[in-house]
Amino acid sequence: MKEQSCETKSAEERVNFIQQQIVDDLQAGKNGGLVHTRFPPEPNGYLHIGHAKSICLNFGLAKTFAGVCNLRFDDTNPSKEDVEYVDSIKEDVKWLGFDWGENEFFASNYFAELHDYAVQLIKMGRAYVCDLTPAEMREYRGTLKEPGRNSPFRERSVAENLDLFARMRAGEFADGTRVLRAKIDMASGNMNMRDPVIYRIAKVPHHRTGTQWCIYPMYDFAHGLSDAIEGITHSICTLEFEDHRPLYDWFIEQLQTPARPRQIEFARLNLSYTVMSKRKLMQLVDENLVSGWDDPRLPTLSGLRRRGYTPASIRNFCERIGLAKRNSMVDVALLEHAVREGLNKEAARYMAVLRPLKVIIENYPEAQVEELDAVNNPEDESMGRRKVPFARELYVEQDDFMEDAPKKFYRLTPGREVRLRYAYYIRCERVEKDENGAVTTLYCTYDPATRGGSSPDGRKVKSTLHWVAAKTAVSAEVRLYDRLFLDPDPAAEKDGASFTTKINPDSLEVLNDCKLEPALAEISAETAVQFERLGYFIVDNKESTPAKPVFNRTVTLRDNWAKKAGNKRLGKRR
RNA sequence: AGGGGCGUCGUCAAGCGGUAAGACACAGGUUUUUGGUGCCUGCAUGCGUAGGUUCGAAUCCUACCGCCCCUGCCA
Secondary structure, three states, rough: OOHHHOOOOOOOOOOHHHHHHHHHHHHOHHHHHEEEEEOOOOOOOEEEEEHHHHHHEEEEEEEEHHEEEEEEOOOOOOOOOOHHHHHHHHHHHHHHHHOOOEEEHHHHHHHHHHHHHHHHHHHHHOEEEOOOOHHHHHHOOOOOOOOHHHHHHHHOOHHHHEEEEEEEEOOOOOOOOOOEEEOOOOOOOOHHHOEEEEEEEEOOOOOOOOOOEEEOOHHHHHHHHHHHHHHOOEOOOOOOOOHHHHHHHHEEEEEEEEEOOOOEEEOOOOOOOOOOOOHHHHHHHOOOOOOOOOOOOEEEEHHHHHHOOOOHHHHHHHHOOOOOOOOOEOOOOHHHHHHHHHHHOEEEEEEEOOEEEEEEEEEOOOOOEEEEEEEEEOOOHOOOOOEEEEEEEEEEEEEEEOOOOOOOOOOOOOEHHHHHHOOEEEEEEEEEEOOOOOEEEEEEEHHHHHHHOOOOOOOOOOOOOOOOOOOOOEEEEEEEEOOOOOOOOHHHOOOOOOOOHHEEOEEEEEEEEEEEEEHHHHHHOOEEEEEOOOEEEEEOOOOOOOOOOEEEEEEEEEEEHHHHHOOOOHHOOO
C-alpha cells in the first residue's frame, strides 16, 4: 500500500465514487465484465441542466467502461406525459452530443412483461389486490414514527387476487377503486416497504399504447424491472431514491430476474440564481413569467441553446462540478466561466454598438469609405481576417463617452485621444446636446497617420473603442439576458415568499436600435460570435429574420472596469 | 418505533492511517489595438464538535451537534 501511494494518481486518473464502485464490481467479476447504464427521463417536461449532469454521467460511464447507455423513457403515468416531451428530450440529448444508437426504449414497451411479473408475484403470495380508498390507505400506512396496520384485504387468496387483478386489467373497476400491492411489511421503518402500490387503475389513454391498458405500473415496480429487462448493470439515480433501493432490490430478488442491476445514488445538481424543479419551471411557463420552455433565461437545455450556450461548454461544466452524495449548490459563475472559456477560443469577433452615440469625424472626407483590416479571432489565426467599412459618421457606445470623466475612466472624453479599433486615433473636440442636456453627437478629429490603429510616433492612447460606420450599419434588436432571480436560492422560499416574487426585473432588456458591422448580417443562427468588449452573442433561433436580425446575449465578457467602478452608470451591465 | 443519507476554503471537490490536490470566486501584479484573453502571485497549521486509539488521524473508535430525504393510487 505504501508503494501505491508513491505513484499517486494524476487528476485525470482520479475517479468519482460511482466509477470506483463500478471498478469494484468489475474486479469482483460481476455482470460478466459488462457496464450498461441508462438515462431514464419521464416525458413530462423539458430537460434542464440537471438532466445534463445525469446524461453526461450515464453516457460518460458507458464510454469510459466500453459499455452501452440506453435512452429509456419512463412513461408509466400517461396522465402527465406527452409525445411533445419525448421529441424535445431526444432533440436535447442529441444536441448535447450523445448518441444512443438503436438503444431507444420505453417502459411502456414492457407493459406486458411487467404485467406478467405482477401476476407472478400474486401467484407467489407476494402481492394482493387492495380495495382501500386512498384516504383509508393513508390511514393504514401509519406515520414516520408509528407502524402501519395490515390492510383488511391483505390475506385474500391467490385465486381471488388473480381474478380481481384480471378484472382490473379488463376495465371492470373505476379509477381509484382498487390497486395491486406488494405484500412486504406494514411495520417497516422504511415507508416504501409498507405494502407499496405496484399497479393502479387509470382509464387514461397512453401516448404510445393508446387504450390498450387501463392499469399502469408504479415507478418502483416498473423502473427496476425495466432495468433488469434491458440488462442494465448500474442504475444511477438521485439521492431521494436512496430509500427506495430496498424495494428496488426486493422486486428483483423476489422475481429472480436474469439480470441483477444495482442502483447507485448521487446528489442532483442545484445551480444558484435559478430553479431546477420541473414543477417550478412549469409554473414559470404556465404563468407567462417567461416566454416558454426555451426562454433563454431558463436552465432548460432548449433555453441554454437559445441563449447561445454550446454543448461542449455544458459538458465541460458537468465535468467540472464533480460528483458526490452531499447536497450542494453550484455557483452559476462556474457555468458562465465554462461558456466563456469555450467561446473565447471559438467565437469570431465583430463590432456592434448596442446604445449608439453618433460621432462625426470633421476632418475626414465626406464621401470616403475605407475598408479596414480586422482580425477575426486573436486566439485563432486560422479564423482569418475581414474588412470593416469606416466612414465620416460613426456610432460608438454611449458608455464609452463621459463629459466629466473620473480619473479612472479612460475612454472618450472631451480633449482626449483614443483608438478606434483597427481604424484611427480620434480626439473629441466638442459635443452637441439636445434641449435636455443629453449628449447627441460627438465632433471629433482623426489622425490620418494612425490608420490601422497605431501611431508612427509611438504615442500611447488610454483605450480602444469599438465602433460601427453609420452608413453601412445593420440595425438589429439585441436582447440582454441576466440571471432570472435576485435570490441565489429562490426555491428555498425561506421568508415564505414564493420564488416567483424573486424574479429579477432586469433579467431581460431589449435594445431596439443596435448598430452592427455589415458582416454580422451573414451570421447563421448556430454561430456564436463575440461583440468586441461586450460579450458573446448568438442569433435568436426563433425570431430573427434577415430584415430584422435579433441577437441574444449569451454572457458578458468579464469586466474589471465595471467591477471596480462598482456602479451601473459607468457601464456595469452593458 | 422510526428509517435512509450527508458534514473538508465563499462555492464545488480530491483525499481511502504518513502530515490538506484542483477548479470557480475573490485579491494583487504583468502582457495586451477587447478595462477581454494569457501569464505570475496570494487565498484551510485546518477537515461539524468533544473525547479516545496510534509514533502519526480529515481518514479508525465513541458520544454529541447540524443539514437533507421519506407518511402520492407522481417519478
